[in-house]
Each structure stands twice: as structure tokens, then as C-alpha cells.
Amino acid sequence: MINTKIVDIELMEKLAELTSRAADYCYQCGTCTGSCPLNLLNPESINPRRIVRSAQLGLVYDDGNLWHCSTCGLCEAKCPWSIKIPDVVRAYRQISSEKRKIPQKFEEILWMVYEDGTAFPGSSMERAAWTEGLNIRDASKQKVQVLLYVGCAVSFDKRLQKVAASLAKVLSTAGVDFGVLGRQERCCGDVVYNIGEDAFLEELASQNIERFNKTGAEAIITISPHSAHMFKKVYPRYGLKIPAYHYVEFLNDLIEKGKIRMSKPLDHEVTVHDPCYLGRYLKLYEEPRKILSSIPGTKIIEMNDIKENAICCGSGGGRHFLDIHGERLSHYRVAQAAQTGAKTLVAPCPFCIQNFEDSVKTKKLGLYVRDVVELVDQSLNGEVR
Ligand code: SF4
Ligand code: SF4
Structure with a gap:
């Protein structure tokens, strides 16, 4: 929890410097917390609005939930001021690291x-x-x-x-x-x-x-x-x-320059997950879709919450290494994928693949999980791995 008894001007200045004053424009509308998928799963978990407010006021925030944030950036994408909330989370983590207060x-x-x-x-x-x-x-x-x-x-x-x-x-x-x-x-x-x-x-x-x-x-x-x-x-x-x-x-x-030509039709429908660090961080939304569209016989059926609205698989920000109990975001995401009726969930990220394959097994869904390049390889070389 926030320790309201400790208001620290030095800390406030340090946070402002570390985040390039990211928190300054926050007017506490709460959109970030309302859109945080981890907060939705567990309201006792990460609360981005409170973190940003703490940074504005120079309050100590070393609650264990700080480490639950996947730094997915969905809150930032939804914030009316595009406040870089993951940067504020990282700044607080850096301060905790300096004090050796890490999991x-x-x-x-x-x-x-x-x-x-x-x-x-x-x-x-x-x-x-x-x-x-x-x-x-x-x-x-x-x-x-x-x-x-x-x-x-x-x-x-x-x-x-x-x-x-x-x-x-x-x-x-x-x-x-x-x-x-x-x-x-x-x-x-x-x-x-x-x-x-x-x-x-x-x-x-x-x-x-x-x-x-x-x-x-x-x-x-x-x-x-x-x-x-x-x-x-x-x-x-x-x-x-x-x-x-x-x-x-x-x-x-390479495909656009004609250096890769896929010939073997795969004849199936796929749905595409946008990994947070590929999508929101690097804005690479179209490339996976263009590659998949160039594979003969492949049709993309989009699931809910795509591109800048994509729901995280739950692994970013170091969460992959932590033993966090409770419902998993990847369970929710594979259910969204299965709803489309597509045979394959495509996720160009190793963490997403691991999480989704676990969730598909746990939820007993008939869904393949593949990286984009595995389908390219399959079409080029005719091998099903
Ligand atoms: S959405 Fe943006 S402005 Fe609203 S509380 Fe969160 S950080 Fe502040
Ligand atoms: S970065 Fe993602 S997990 Fe972290 S507070 Fe924002 S929406 Fe929640």
C-alpha cells in the first residue's frame, strides 16, 4: 500500500527526472486502472492510477504489487494524456532495486x-x-x-x-x-x-x-x-x-522484394495476437498480418481487442519469472482466440507462445499456437512441425 506518512521531495524530484515528468498531467480520471487487465482480474493487484498519483506527490510506493505489472502499456494507450505509466512503474522499481527491495x-x-x-x-x-x-x-x-x-x-x-x-x-x-x-x-x-x-x-x-x-x-x-x-x-x-x-x-x-515466395497452400483460418512489445511498443501491427496474408490459402479472422487494444498474455515486465497465483490473462486471451473459430492462434513472441500453449491445454481448447515464421516455413518447405 502507499505509505502516506512519507512524502519525500527528493523522491518526487527523482521520479520526475526518471520519468521525464510523465505523471505531471495526470488528473486522476482512473481510465488506466479501469483498463488494466490485471486489475480487472484482481482489484487488489496493480493500480496504475494510484501509482501515478504517488509519483506526483512524491510518495513511497514499494508495495509488492509493483512487481505484478506486466508493463503491457494498455493503460498508456487508453490514458487521455498518453501518460507513460509503465515508465512510472519502472522508475519505482528502480528506486526499490537501489534499496535491494526486489522479489x-x-x-x-x-x-x-x-x-x-x-x-x-x-x-x-x-x-x-x-x-x-x-x-x-x-x-x-x-x-x-x-x-x-x-x-x-x-x-x-x-x-x-x-x-x-x-x-x-x-x-x-x-x-x-x-x-x-x-x-x-x-x-x-x-x-x-x-x-x-x-x-x-x-x-x-x-x-x-x-x-x-x-x-x-x-x-x-x-x-x-x-x-x-x-x-x-x-x-x-x-x-x-x-x-x-x-x-x-x-x-x-523479403516477401515484398520477391525473395520469398510461398507456394504450398495452408488452407486454414488463423487469428492474430499482437504481443505488447511488438505492437504497442514497436507499432508493428501490420507486418505479421501482411506476411500471413501472403501465405496461399490463409485467411485471418480477427479476434476482439487487437492491435493497440490487445490484451497482454501476462508475461512481460518480468512477470514471466514470478509465481503469481490466480486466473491468468493468457486463459482469457486464448478464449477470445477460440471464439473466432480459427484453427490457429498466431503469436510472434516466445513468451506469448509459452503462455498460450499452457492455457490452451489447461482450458482444453482445440487451437494450435504458432509463430508467424512457422507458418511461412510450413508453406515454403511443406513441413508440419
Ligand atoms: S488514465 Fe491517465 S490521466 Fe487518467 S488517471 Fe490514469 S494516468 Fe491519470
Ligand atoms: S502496464 Fe499493463 S499491467 Fe501495468 S498497470 Fe498498465 S495496463 Fe496494468
Whole structure:
């Protein structure tokens, strides 16, 4: 809860600086709280209106619910002043981090990233295991034009490795000169950013930028929208100059230039989920839809709450690592997808795929969950994975 006895001018100024005075224009209409999907599931959970008010007044806000926010940005999209509420949440987290008041699980994750560069269970020595038999170049040993940044979740999760394999096959088919860093790859720092450990993030980002520069790559492409957000919006402040793209941008460009031509009709209906960091953060709403529309026989049936109104899967902002009980947002989202009657729910984000597949099983829904590139691969190479 807010500690109203502690009004701290220094804190107020610090919050204003950290958020570029984001909270100043708030007039407490409450639209943010009314639109927060996590607050809807549990009113005792995160309350963005109160957080913004606390920042305006310089109140301490170190309630545990601060860590429940998925930083999805739906509140910001609905706010009449477009107040950057996730930035206010992150500023409070940064202040809590400075006092070492963070959930124990985050302490563990930070140590994992610090010691071995991985936010997920697994050794950096195993990062390239998924590439076996795929003939993918090692960008730490030879120059490549395009660096494929794989990310922690995809490197270590068997299901998600299939997405990476599909992307590698599609890039090879299109004749793209690409490679991966393999054992040399390290966490992008999305979780570090969302915990608010900025000093560590600077160190991690600087080391990653050095690795990226050594490859000589002219572009970086990512599988996760979270990594894309880090490289596009956060790393430039630490000196990253190489342009970064989420793979849907890159793939859509290849399709538009005629370098990828899909021929095998898939003959099915799909519905598209807009991941928060791909959509609201990077505004990449059309690319997944354009790619899917170029696959013969594929029809998109839109579900409710799409694009800037999309409901989060519940995993962003570090929530993926926390054991939060109660009804899950992903249950709600897969139900929305199933309502369309589509056979496949397409979600171009590793976290969303994991969450939705769990929810589909839990709710016993007859729905496939796929990344965009898996369907491209299926149409190009005729394989059902
Ligand atoms: S929606 Fe915007 S203006 Fe309204 S309470 Fe929330 S932050 Fe303030
Ligand atoms: S960012 Fe998302 S989860 Fe966090 S307060 Fe806003 S709507 Fe709620």
C-alpha cells in the first residue's frame, strides 16, 4: 500500500527526472486502472492510477504489487494524456532495486544473468545446441551480414527452438547471409531493464554491443519482441549503432522484394495476437498480418481487442519469472482466440507462445499456437512441425 506518512521531495524530484515528468498531467480520471487487465482480474493487484498519483506527490510506493505489472502499456494507450505509466512503474522499481527491495526470484535471475548471461535455466555453453544439423554460421568466428539474435527463452526451450529453426530455414531459403553468436550470445537484458537495475543493464548492454560490433553485421534481427525493443529503443543510449529489427519486419521486406515466395497452400483460418512489445511498443501491427496474408490459402479472422487494444498474455515486465497465483490473462486471451473459430492462434513472441500453449491445454481448447515464421516455413518447405 502507499505509505502516506512519507512524502519525500527528493523522491518526487527523482521520479520526475526518471520519468521525464510523465505523471505531471495526470488528473486522476482512473481510465488506466479501469483498463488494466490485471486489475480487472484482481482489484487488489496493480493500480496504475494510484501509482501515478504517488509519483506526483512524491510518495513511497514499494508495495509488492509493483512487481505484478506486466508493463503491457494498455493503460498508456487508453490514458487521455498518453501518460507513460509503465515508465512510472519502472522508475519505482528502480528506486526499490537501489534499496535491494526486489522479489527473491529476481535476485536469482539477476545472478544468473551476471554469472552466465542467461535469464533462463541452461548454460551459455548450450546456447547453440538447437543449431545442430541446420548448417548455421557462427558469427563469433566469421563475418556475416545479418546477426540473428536468438535470446534466452528460445535458446533453451525445446518448443521455442522450433521457431528458431523455422526462421533459420526461411532465411537460408531467401539467401540471407546470416549467423548466430551461439555460445557467445548473452541475455539482452529485458528482465534487468524491467527490474530497474540500470547500472547492471549498462554493463550488460555495453558488453553485448561489443560482441555485436565484432561480427561486422550490418543488421540484427531478433525472435523476441522484447529483445527487439531492447536493441531498438534502449541500447542506442549505450551506443548501439547497428540497426535492429524484429524478424517480422525483415521477413515482410523479403516477401515484398520477391525473395520469398510461398507456394504450398495452408488452407486454414488463423487469428492474430499482437504481443505488447511488438505492437504497442514497436507499432508493428501490420507486418505479421501482411506476411500471413501472403501465405496461399490463409485467411485471418480477427479476434476482439487487437492491435493497440490487445490484451497482454501476462508475461512481460518480468512477470514471466514470478509465481503469481490466480486466473491468468493468457486463459482469457486464448478464449477470445477460440471464439473466432480459427484453427490457429498466431503469436510472434516466445513468451506469448509459452503462455498460450499452457492455457490452451489447461482450458482444453482445440487451437494450435504458432509463430508467424512457422507458418511461412510450413508453406515454403511443406513441413508440419
Ligand atoms: S488514465 Fe491517465 S490521466 Fe487518467 S488517471 Fe490514469 S494516468 Fe491519470
Ligand atoms: S502496464 Fe499493463 S499491467 Fe501495468 S498497470 Fe498498465 S495496463 Fe496494468
